[in-house]
Amino acid sequence: MISVSNVSMRFGGKILFEDVSTTFLPGRRYGLTGPNGAGKSTFMKLLSGESEPQKGNVVRPKRLGILRQDQFAFDQYRVVDTVIMGNMTLWKALEEREELYAKPELTDEDGMRLGELEGIVAEEDGYTAESDAAVLLDGLDIPEPFHHRKMGELQGGQKVRVLLAQALFGRPQALLLDEPTNYLDLESIHWLQNFLTHNEGTLIVISHDRHFLNSVCTHTADIDYQTIITYPGGYDDMVLQKTQIRARIEAENAQREKKIAQLNEFIARFAAGTRASQVTSRKKEVERLQTTELARSNIQRPFIRFEMKRPSGRHALEFKNVTKGYDGLEVIKGFSAAVQRGEKIALMGRNGVGKTTLLKALLANAPGVDDPDVGLDSGDVTWGHEVQVGYFAQDHRGSIRNGTTVAEWLHEWDPQASREEIRGLLGQMLFSGEEGLKPTDALSGGEAARLMFCKLMLQKPNLLVFDEPTNHLDLESINALNIALQKFEGTVLLVTHDEDLVSEVATRIWNFENGQIEDFLGSYEEYEGAAAR
Ligand SMILES: Nc1ncnc2c1ncn2[C@@H]1O[C@H](COP(=O)(O)OP(=O)(O)OP(=O)(O)O)[C@@H](O)[C@H]1O
Ligand SMILES: [Mg+2]
Known part of the structure; x- marks a missing residue:
């Protein structure tokens, strides 16, 4: 116990x-x-x-x-x-x-x-x-x-x-x-x-x-x-009981407030008159009824919107025969594809099949990415005209430096940005007021992810590479991310195990299975339909 x-x-x-x-x-x-x-x-x-x-x-x-x-x-x-x-x-x-x-x-x-x-x-x-x-x-x-x-x-x-x-x-x-x-x-x-x-x-x-x-x-x-x-x-x-209890407390509070208002009205009207004793007893009752102020719920919804500084060319990415492995173990065996601007590709498959590995291979030489882990063994990767990549790595926590504050860290990514812009972005992602001054070391798992989204909203890349972005996120944030990815006008490569996200965002599926990558041009629903036939 x-x-x-x-x-x-x-x-x-x-x-x-x-x-x-x-x-x-x-x-x-x-x-x-x-x-x-x-x-x-x-x-x-x-x-x-x-x-x-x-x-x-x-x-x-x-x-x-x-x-x-x-x-x-x-x-x-x-x-x-x-x-x-x-x-x-x-x-x-x-x-x-x-x-x-x-x-x-x-x-x-x-x-x-x-x-x-x-x-x-x-x-x-x-x-x-x-x-x-x-x-x-x-x-x-x-x-x-x-x-x-x-x-x-x-x-x-x-x-x-x-x-x-x-x-x-x-x-x-x-x-x-x-x-x-x-x-x-x-x-x-x-x-x-x-x-x-x-x-x-x-x-x-x-x-x-x-x-x-x-x-x-x-x-x-x-x-x-x-x-x-x-x-x-x-x-x-829990949610059911919590809302029921909350509704009851709120109703009781509302009733009490109504009663207090009536008593106060009586007191105001007769305070100077002859009904002194009644007024006193009503004053006592008001004190007794005093409603307790309810603590506000901590549930809040962030607002995510990914805009682009400028769109990329029509051909966002093309690669041929990409191969990558570790210590003699070949994980990606010669995969080729071309990605058009605006496509939203979901990379699907079980743990360990190589989704992250493929992303890291493709990101070698990607404009806007300086992750030390990326690189490929062989093959050609060509990024399109004016492509700017925004990368959300699976282990993004390490890229948020300790020993600074949330607002300062964010500002470093675009020193030209005004304080108002930084404050606005932080507020959107629920770091309002004092929260923006919080030390980066103190960030919770979900807060760290929200701060990474702030960075991407500030930099406005036109190609998003997201590796399991919903880990650590609460329900409200996952919803906000889902909507933001649907509305994004650029190109997306997305690894996730969240089926709702795949079916609502993806326009193309890369399914990893048995050492192969199946390239399906269509939504998850269409993909499932095709697989069932
Ligand atoms: N040393 C600290 N100084 C200031 N704030 C702190 C410190 N440690 C934690 N916090 C804050 O306390 C809050 C709770 O953090 P905690 O990591 O417990 O959250 P959590 O419920 O686990 O969230 P998540 O679902 O994102 O993992 C956060 O807002 C965090 O930033
Ligand atoms: Mg936590």
């Missing part, structure tokens, strides 16, 4: 939640919900002990399994090591032991320390750590050859599986997962749903995916109105 008492958090003028007391019981599966920036990750860090609440305290079990929102954090480590890091006490002991053994000569002190470390390693099941990790990885569908590779070489969906193995390592009593479905394809999400519903112990999971939450959760803890309220049921049940 995890129990939270009188916990409060605020940053500057923004209150995330105040005086929250609640418990999370074993055997239950809690969804933790709220829009981008509501404080979900912050709350989870309080639960895990990674940070301390400004007020109140948290009691937690000894063994916790944690999946953090930043899934690129372990890129430089080997896969098995990443899993073993799920037990930090053990991992630190193993590392220190290795350092000591690497010394040419051991002092007495070193010898003593080694004895202590061996004790810790034994107590934490360190002698079977590698094989325990391998069993978990196999169970999560990460085959043996990958176990000794670096995390950075794995594709997004595989990383999530490794990080889940990390969370499960050391048999935790409670599992805390921050957006585990990001980067997963639909089949992997179904697999995860099934996996989690068989989990014993306490589960707390953050997600913006309604279907996922409905299928996994027995309870929903929602962050809104500056507090956290737990409702029974999944996401949809």
Whole structure:
């Protein structure tokens, strides 16, 4: 069980939640919900002990399994090591032991320390750590050859599986997962749903995916109105109860206000007259009825619009025989196509088939892109006349420099832009007023994505390359992005697992399957129809 008492958090003028007391019981599966920036990750860090609440305290079990929102954090480590890091006490002991053994000569002190470390390693099941990790990885569908590779070489969906193995390592009593479905394809999400519903112990999971939450959760803890309220049921049940309760409170408030107005009218009319005692009693009643001001909901809708500085030529992009692979593994095997201005192409296919790889190959020498990861092994790529590319990478968080503010970072991309223009763009993307002065280090997952969209709205490129842009985004932002992509007059290359987005935006489909890329000139609906025949 995890129990939270009188916990409060605020940053500057923004209150995330105040005086929250609640418990999370074993055997239950809690969804933790709220829009981008509501404080979900912050709350989870309080639960895990990674940070301390400004007020109140948290009691937690000894063994916790944690999946953090930043899934690129372990890129430089080997896969098995990443899993073993799920037990930090053990991992630190193993590392220190290795350092000591690497010394040419051991002092007495070193010898003593080694004895202590061996004790810790034994107590934490360190002698079977590698094989325990391998069993978990196999169970999560990460085959043996990958176990000794670096995390950075794995594709997004595989990383999530490794990080889940990390969370499960050391048999935790409670599992805390921050957006585990990001980067997963639909089949992997179904697999995860099934996996989690068989989990014993306490589960707390953050997600913006309604279907996922409905299928996994027995309870929903929602962050809104500056507090956290737990409702029974999944996401949809929560929304229903939340709106009903809210409507009731608002109706009661309205009634009270009406009554107060009537009493005040009486007081005003007879204040100077003979009915002094009645006036006094009515004044008392007004005081008693005083309505409490309701905290506003934190749900807001951003406004996204991608305009172009100028259109590109008619032929936006042409490439022939593009090949790209890693370490002898050929992922893209000679793909050719021509893309016309205004086409919106969805790249579809399961995790690991090479969608990101193809984008990175095509982006080599692209005007407006200076990502170090891009490049191709062979083939020709020709960008059209006046093409300007706006690239939203899968791992875009790293491209937002730490140590500056939201507004300053944005302004650097176009120093000519006026302060008003910057402020306007930021406001559109829900960074109004003080929010624009926020340090970039503090950005939540969804806020970082919103800031990337600000940059693209400022630069006004005419060809957008988006690699899974909806990860981290809340429902309101996904809707806004969907509409913006539909209205965009330029060219789009889009990787996403969001079927609504594909069917409403795409005019052409590149489907990756069995090492081939199928090029279909038509919408997703037409594509499905053709596939069914
Ligand atoms: N050190 C800090 N200084 C100022 N603001 C902060 C700091 N840390 C977090 N915040 C702000 O607190 C809010 C909550 O952040 P948090 O990461 O918990 O959001 P979240 O609900 O997980 O959002 P998302 O769905 O986008 O992941 C955000 O507006 C964030 O910018
Ligand atoms: Mg978060």
